[in-house]
Amino acid sequence: MNNPGALKNIRFVLARPSHPGNIGATARAMKTMGLSALHLVMPREFPHPDAEARASRADDVLRGAQVHANLGAALRDCVLVVATSSRRRELRHRQLEVRAAAHEVLAHAATHPVAVVFGNETTGLTGEEASHCQLWAEIPADPQYPSLNLAAAAQVFAYELHLAARDLPPPPAAEFEPASSEQVEQLYRHFEKTMTHCGFFDPAQPKRLLPRLRRLLARAQLEAEEVNILRGFLNVVDKMRR
Amino acid sequence: MNNPGALKNIRFVLARPSHPGNIGATARAMKTMGLSALHLVMPREFPHPDAEARASRADDVLRGAQVHANLGAALRDCVLVVATSSRRRELRHRQLEVRAAAHEVLAHAATHPVAVVFGNETTGLTGEEASHCQLWAEIPADPQYPSLNLAAAAQVFAYELHLAARDLPPPPAAEFEPASSEQVEQLYRHFEKTMTHCGFFDPAQPKRLLPRLRRLLARAQLEAEEVNILRGFLNVVDKMRR
Numbered sequence: 001m002n003n004p005g006a007l008k009n010i011r012f013v014l015a016r017p018s019h020p021g022n023i024g025a026t027a028r029a030m031k032t033m034g035l036s037a038l039h040l041v042m043p044r045e046f047p048h049p050d051a052e053a054r055a056s057r058a059d060d061v062l063r064g065a066q067v068h069a070n071l072g073a074a075l076r077d078c079v080l081v082v083a084t085s086s087r088r089r090e091l092r093h094r095q096l097e098v099r100a101a102a103h104e105v106l107a108h109a110a111t112h113p114v115a116v117v118f119g120n121e122t123t124g125l126t127g128e129e130a131s132h133c134q135l136w137a138e139i140p141a142d143p144q145y146p147s148l149n150l151a152a153a154a155q156v157f158a159y160e161l162h163l164a165a166r167d168l169p170p171p172p173a174a175e176f177e178p179a180s181s182e183q184v185e186q187l188y189r190h191f192e193k194t195m196t197h198c199g200f201f202d203p204a205q206p207k208r209l210l211p212r213l214r215r216l217l218a219r220a221q222l223e224a225e226e227v228n229i230l231r232g233f234l235n236v237v238d239k240m241r242r
Numbered sequence: 243m244n245n246p247g248a249l250k251n252i253r254f255v256l257a258r259p260s261h262p263g264n265i266g267a268t269a270r271a272m273k274t275m276g277l278s279a280l281h282l283v284m285p286r287e288f289p290h291p292d293a294e295a296r297a298s299r300a301d302d303v304l305r306g307a308q309v310h311a312n313l314g315a316a317l318r319d320c321v322l323v324v325a326t327s328s329r330r331r332e333l334r335h336r337q338l339e340v341r342a343a344a345h346e347v348l349a350h351a352a353t354h355p356v357a358v359v360f361g362n363e364t365t366g367l368t369g370e371e372a373s374h375c376q377l378w379a380e381i382p383a384d385p386q387y388p389s390l391n392l393a394a395a396a397q398v399f400a401y402e403l404h405l406a407a408r409d410l411p412p413p414p415a416a417e418f419e420p421a422s423s424e425q426v427e428q429l430y431r432h433f434e435k436t437m438t439h440c441g442f443f444d445p446a447q448p449k450r451l452l453p454r455l456r457r458l459l460a461r462a463q464l465e466a467e468e469v470n471i472l473r474g475f476l477n478v479v480d481k482m483r484r
Contacts, residue, residue: 029394034384057387140404142276145299148397152271155394156401163382 007165009109011037012154013074015129016120020045024054024062025151026118031058033158034165038065039074039115054151071117071129072185079112079178080105081218083125083133084153093136094219101137102160106168112178116157121150131214132181134221179222187227188214194234249407251351253279254396255316257371258362262287266296266304267393268360273300275400276407280307281316281357296393313359313371314427321354321420322347323460325367325375326395335378336461343379344402348410354420358399363392373456374423376463421464429469430456436476 012030017023023046027038038061040046046067055062068074075081082101083093096104108114117133119125125133139148139156148156179187191213195201201209220226254272259265265288269280280303282288288309297304310316317323324343325335338346350356359375361367367375381390381398390398421429433455437443443451462468 025391025394028389028391031387032383032390032394034386054391056391057389139401140408141274142404144276145273147270147299148274149267149270149296149298149393151391152267152274152394152397155390155397159381159398162384166382 006106006109007034007161008036009111009113010035010105010161011039011074011078011113011115012158013039013041013071013115013117014043014150015041015071015117015125016044016123017046017118017150018044018121019150020048020051021054022121022150023048023065024051024056024058026154027051027055027061027065028058029151029155029158031061032155033162035158035161036061036064038062040065040067041071041074042069043067071132072181075115075117075132075181076185077113078115078181080108080114080135080221081133081181082114082116082135082137083130084116084118084137084139084157085124093130093215094134095136095138098137098139098157098160099164101135102157102164103168104135105161106164108178112180115181118150118154127211131211131218134218177224179224179227183224183227184217184222187222187230188217190231190234191217194237198237198240248348248351249276249403250278251353251355252277252347252403253281253316253320253355253357254400255281255283255313255357255359256285256392257283257313257359257367258286259288259360259392260286260363261392262290262293263296264363264392265290265307266293266298266300268396269293269297269303269307270300271393271397271400273303274397275404277400277403278303278306280304282307282309283313283316284311285309313374314423317357317359317374317423318427319355320357320423322350322356322377322463323375323423324356324358324377324379325372326358326360326379326381326399327366335372335457336376337378337380340379340381340399340402341406343377344399344406345410346377347403348406350420354422357423360392360396369453373453373460376460419466421466421469425466425469426459426464429464429472430459432473432476433459436479440479440482 012026014023014026023043030038051062052059082105105114139153141148192210196203254268256265256268265285272280293304294301324347347356381395434452438445
């Protein structure tokens with residue numbers, strides 16, 4: 001394996017999983033492919049005996065799982081956030097099949113934390129959750145019934161990551177420092193504050209401005225330096241108000 | 243998809259599955275990838291509510307599952323029988339990674355029935371079961387813990403078959419008629435009978451002769467015409483005895 005370290009930088013994030021059995025089965029799917037960082041956002045039931053039973057000998061992955069109160073907290077230090085889906089999404093999101101997405105994840109994970117996000121079993125990702133994601137990875141499936149079980153989707157993604165880590169040469173050093181999810185979030189908050197203060201955004205009539213802004217920032221895959229530039233600009237605008 | 247018909251010729255065979263939940267989850271994994279022929283050999287519990295729950299909307303695949311008393315019965319008309327494993331096997335078996343195996347399965351399935359066999363959750367395939375298989379498909383996995391859940395392995399294999407069916411051009415027409423599993427079985431029985439009658443094989447001291455013979459015949463991927471030739475030869479030997 002050429003990139004053993006890269007797999008350590010990849011976390012699987014389950015957003016509001018309903019069935020504890022799926023949490024355990026996901027832990028097992030991860031461990032079989034050399035992954036270990038499991039994050040849970042508002043799991044309905046956890047810990048739970050069903051999770052332990054289905055984890056089998058991946059109990060260490062399950063014990064190490066981090067639980068968060070919201071998706072943003074699970075993504076704070078990640079430079080790339082990938083959503084998973086077996087259905088076509090709106091075209092505004094960048095989209096790749098899981099095999100190609102796995103290579104992109106690996107390239108980033110060679111140097112920085114990366115998250116792969118799986119939505120709730122029934123409802124998938126909410127619009128707010130989706131707005132944190134920069135890339136949609138589609139698992140090719142039969143159009144008549146493309147609905148993979150949550151842990152089964154995790155197994156396919158983990159398998160492709162394992163192959164990508166084994167087959168890829170070490171990537172060249174990054175030419176720039178990508179912004180972390182937290183830095184992008186701070187930039188978003190800064191925009192919101194500045195736009196409100198200058199009267200461009202009216203919280204009483206929000207319409208779709210903020211979700212669209214968030215999605216735009218997520219999709220842009222900003223560099224840390226670009227975040228600094230934009231926030232410097234917003235600082236100037238803030239001072240103009242005074 | 244270039245080979246929609248080929249997926250119809252592929253059956254998944256679960257040998258002695260212990261957990262009915264895994265049967266249901268396998269049905270779901272199959273249906274998400276356009277597969278529908280599920281065969282069960284001596285399932286410990288089936289039908290079972292756990293199978294139905296885990297099948298979700300693949301209940302039609304579950305209802306159509308055929309139950310057999312032994313593995314041979316499930317393979318009767320198949321021209322290629324593939325065993326699955328996440329572990330390296332003895333070198334006497336021909337072995338491919340699942341991605342390459344999926345292409346070989348598709349090439350055969352364009353014209354004939356093919357079986358993919360999954361062993362029991364704990365014990366895998368018995369030696370007798372393994373002797374029916376011509377090709378071992380390995381799912382690459384972490385050597386520290388290569389133990390995929392049964393339905394998770396089925397999901398990965400089904401996913402690779404789906405991609406192979408979508409991406410492959412229609413194969414050229416076969417240049418020969420492959421022997422069915424039943425024809426190979428009849429040849430094996432003929433060998434056994436002839437070897438016994440002529441005194442070469444002593445059933446009181448069987449040693450490893452019959453399992454080795456069976457494995458050899460499976461591995462050879464015989465043509466129907468070759469089976470006829472060998473049985474013609476055995477007929478001649480039989481007459482010499484009289």
